[in-house]
Amino acid sequence: MKKNRSIFILSICLLLGLYSASAQYQTSDSAYKRPLKEVLMRIEKQFGVTIKYKDEQVAGLWVPYADWRFRPTVEETFDKVLSPLELKAKKDKEKVYKLSDYEYYRWPVEEGWAELDRIAAQYHNVTEWEQRKALLKPCLFEALQLSPLPEAPASKPIVTKERKYDGYTVQNIAIEILPGVFVNGSLYKPASYRGKIAVILNPDGHWGGQRFRPDCQLRCAALARMGAMAFSYDLFAWGESTLQFNSKDHRRSLSMSIQALGSIRILDYLLSLKDADTSRVAITGGSGAGSHTVLMTALDDRIKVSAPVVAISSYFYGGCPCESGMPIHACGNRTDNVEIAAMAAPRPQLLVSDGKDWTDRTPEHDLPYLQKVYGYYGKSGNVENVHLPEEGHDFGINKRKAVYDFMIRNLSLNKKAMYDAAGNLDESRITIEKEPSMYVFGDKGEKLPVYAIHGFEKLEKVWQAARTSKK
Template structure:
């Protein structure tokens, strides 16, 4: 029953009861006015979003599931004017004003979620990459584009002027010896009172130079930033990857995301969802590489980086801005229609550089250095071979190095850093950093069985309960902002 019908019914009842008509007339006028406003341009045809979604369910014969916090208290102007004959288009029109969207949730079922600025429809992502690529038609024009992008990225990260290195030595725990490799934990102060923590894996033995030459052979360095999987650098497959690369002859390091792992002693997990996290993680990686390259056995001509998911985004970004990195392997991350769903990947205006860029163009900045992209059929890298990878091949071909970019696509796999992805990385790093793949092979197959999985607490620098955190450590995001602002002045 409509508002004016309720009012009319009340008027009849009032007359029968012999009551005064004034209150009812007031009700009639107010109800009719409310109805008229919500059903005319005077009230912008405004309706509660919750009611609109219920009406769409009835109108199109679908189910629309929405969390109360996403729709409560929201009113939609020109509500019915946003309807179209197609339910998907209708839902898009209705939810867009609130930065909401829907995802398919079964047959004729939808789920309302927040708008994802970082996730584009495939066709739109491809079209944007084509627009970006149309700006350069040869190597000279591309090199000019790179020279424009790199300083812009550093400026977007607020790292055009790197903060002074704190005058402190890294905190390193005693080595733990395993079969073919050792592990020690490390904390590096990257800003006054702010540390990045990680674990360094080293070959158990470093070969002497050939032909009796004095000294020891130089050892390649591999950074291992990681994604947002549970347990991060403490989880088994991360330990396995770093240990295997160490057994092959590299010094490898895995390190905490900002606000994760031991970083949680200083900051809350919610701080990781703030844009400055992208800057702090980048600064952390730069400082880690600074330190590793001071090691006498480190080979500055053989520096690699590999990471999965958000760590893959970090791999691409670091390779684009730091020319010390010579070999890169982003895993299950790079896509022209995915910009990174965490602020640590897309929180700062990096992708606004050069009139707009994306992860494919940043990946192209690695050329002509060797690069492996691992993709799969269960995430946003699912169509890498179709459009994105040919773009990278074209960019590498301008250097006469098309063979230096490779793609291992695993269409039946999902978003992880499983054995097949690790195998691809091992073989790629062995080839391009001159590592000993035979150290982890058995009968021609990768054999990770000799690798120990350590307890999480064994990988801490600051003690089981953080009791060894230095006294001058800052705590809280507000204090971090103050320290960072002072450091970049």
């Protein structure tokens, strides 16, 4: 037995030795291929860098002609080695990189600018631009599978009891947008007012805390105190929507269509209210909700004013399938988010950008393009940019202040309700509610209607049925 075991071990060692030799001296017969993990180790050694990754990211992956892919710099080598595998290495800090999936939605700045220049070369005056817009708009609806729009359920919105605060009120509302599918939010209104008031949609972004986070509450309450009804609402499979769907479903392409349909249905409801001023309708959102803000303004002419925050860039198409999962960017022989933003022209639009995300170059290239398109209407001043070069990706106080000032001017809001005599913004009178108080369906979802659907598979069936019934 001992002799047999020794022979077995020796055989294994010989095989490993042969494998090691073959791996070390690859030839064209084997396409010079090496395991990706081995190639990454060689890159680390050759260039003196550290590459962070999980074993499951590289398991089973091979690099053909691996030795031939090395270049003089680590960045060039990463590109040659990782691009065919749909991977990339993002710089984490000096000499440290992190392996991640290839980001189809993020281009080099120069490529994004060149693409916008190519797009812009197709029109030179208002007539040509209107023809371009007439081509893009129906295509956007078709790409989202919203042409024609599904039938709206006949149910009434579910509305909770009103909560009263200093200068404003809040109610939680759920609207059924497809059979058994709800979009949930909170409606902020002025505590007292006469006549009709402005309407402002506030879709949620991708930050933690969803629409329950303090900066979102501050923004909506401030807009209400100044005289508008501000509706804050969840993204699909986000916030209270997770009562019906798994949070992973948010990263499915259909989320983009469901969110667009949700905003249309919300606007239908708000504009049906007797105190809604249909001539003063706005939308503002940050990050993924900023992309959504631009898309909804392009789709829905009822929106008169828009303010996308830390979102729009000619070299970034949105890092979530809810922003780029449906083929909207294939419209018109390809478009981008900046051209979609131009579809708002000549309606007032504010882009808030910062120095630490993909909006860092907004003033240099994207803003001049937008001003040119707005200039076709003689309204180049209707598109504005507040750039905060020392700030990052958030909806902080300076971003909110930029939005407040813009909405005050374009919706005739009452500035004195939020600013002191010296012109200083004061949000201290706003109450930050605890998350459960903002739920429509109770602390544990116990008030969710019994006919509400659960799970993405059921949603797909409802979606298909809704689309089929309209054809």
